[in-house]
Amino acid sequence: MSVFLFDKIVFGPVMSRRLGVSLGMNLMPVNRKVCSFDCIYCECGLNGQLGDKNSQIPSRSEVRDALCSKLKEMQVEGTKPDVITFAGNGEPTLHAEFKGVIEDTIELRNTYCPNARIAVLSNASRLHKPEVVEALKRIDDNIQKLDSGLKETIIRLDQPNYAFDLDKTIQQLADFNGQLVIQTMFVGGEKEGISIDNTTEADISSWLDALDKIKPQKIMIYTIERDTPYNSLKKIPLDQLKAIAKRAEERGYEVSVSG
Numbered sequence: 001m002s003v004f005l006f007d008k009i010v011f012g013p014v015m016s017r018r019l020g021v022s023l024g025m026n027l028m029p030v031n032r033k034v035c036s037f038d039c040i041y042c043e044c045g046l047n048g049q050l051g052d053k054n055s056q057i058p059s060r061s062e063v064r065d066a067l068c069s070k071l072k073e074m075q076v077e078g079t080k081p082d083v084i085t086f087a088g089n090g091e092p093t094l095h096a097e098f099k100g101v102i103e104d105t106i107e108l109r110n111t112y113c114p115n116a117r118i119a120v121l122s123n124a125s126r127l128h129k130p131e132v133v134e135a136l137k138r139i140d141d142n143i144q145k146l147d148s149g150l151k152e153t154i155i156r157l158d159q160p161n162y163a164f165d166l167d168k169t170i171q172q173l174a175d176f177n178g179q180l181v182i183q184t185m186f187v188g189g190e191k192e193g194i195s196i197d198n199t200t201e202a203d204i205s206s207w208l209d210a211l212d213k214i215k216p217q218k219i220m221i222y223t224i225e226r227d228t229p230y231n232s233l234k235k236i237p238l239d240q241l242k243a244i245a246k247r248a249e250e251r252g253y254e255v256s257v258s259g
């Protein structure tokens with residue numbers, strides 16, 4: 001197992017298989033994961049598994065300064081990101097000043113790389129917060145996680161640390177009125193003797209029904225790429241991902257597949 005944590009606020013740029021040349025933003029502590037989910041496939045490891053327990057969430061001004069100096073450095077090198085992506089060591093919308101951070105990022109993007117997109121990869125756990133929703137409506141790529149249409153599968157796979165309500169989550173996602181992308185991780189194998197598979201017919205048909213309520217502008221489906229906390233998890237073969245994508249495309253959705 002070699003899951004890892006980010007050791008900076010701003011990382012990269014890296015070539016993202018889903019987003020292009022991506023400058024990563026980590027709003028959670030360096031060297032510590034903080035998330036409202038504890039996905040069994042998380043590349044940052046399980047909550048509390050790795051890192052420095054005393055590491056703190058950076059302030060809004062620390063985030064702004066780190067991004068500003070990286071964009072200035074890239075300007076000197078003559079490079080620009082395609083996208084500034086909020087991901088990192090956990091759930092970015094847990095940052096207490098998430099809305100302010102997004103406002104700063106829009107301002108810096110407009111100054112240094114006006115063509116770059118701003119993306120947030122989120123697990124949809126904070127959509128009850130009006131300021132989070134407001135900030136997500138201001139970015140270019142609002143990418144929200146939905147790993148199944150079945151609550152029990154999501155609980156098994158994503159391990160939310162709160163009373164997860166799938167119907168409420170679907171309604172909150174639908175409330176973006178199409179201004180969002182749905183990201184779904186498909187994974188198989190087993191965890192501690194329990195079978196893991198969110199590609200069953202029940203999972204896929206309920207996931208498609210959920211998409212019809214949410215009506216996202218796009219869907220990103222993918223499978224595990226790097227090490228995960230459990231080495232008994234398995235990638236879903238590309239052919240199978242493509243077959244799932246085809247079913248969503250037949251309902252009129254644009255789907256990208258990363259196998």
Ligand code: SF4
Nearest residue numbers: 035037039042090123
């Ligand atoms: S939502 Fe993302 S950061 Fe949080 S546990 Fe899942 S994969 Fe990891």
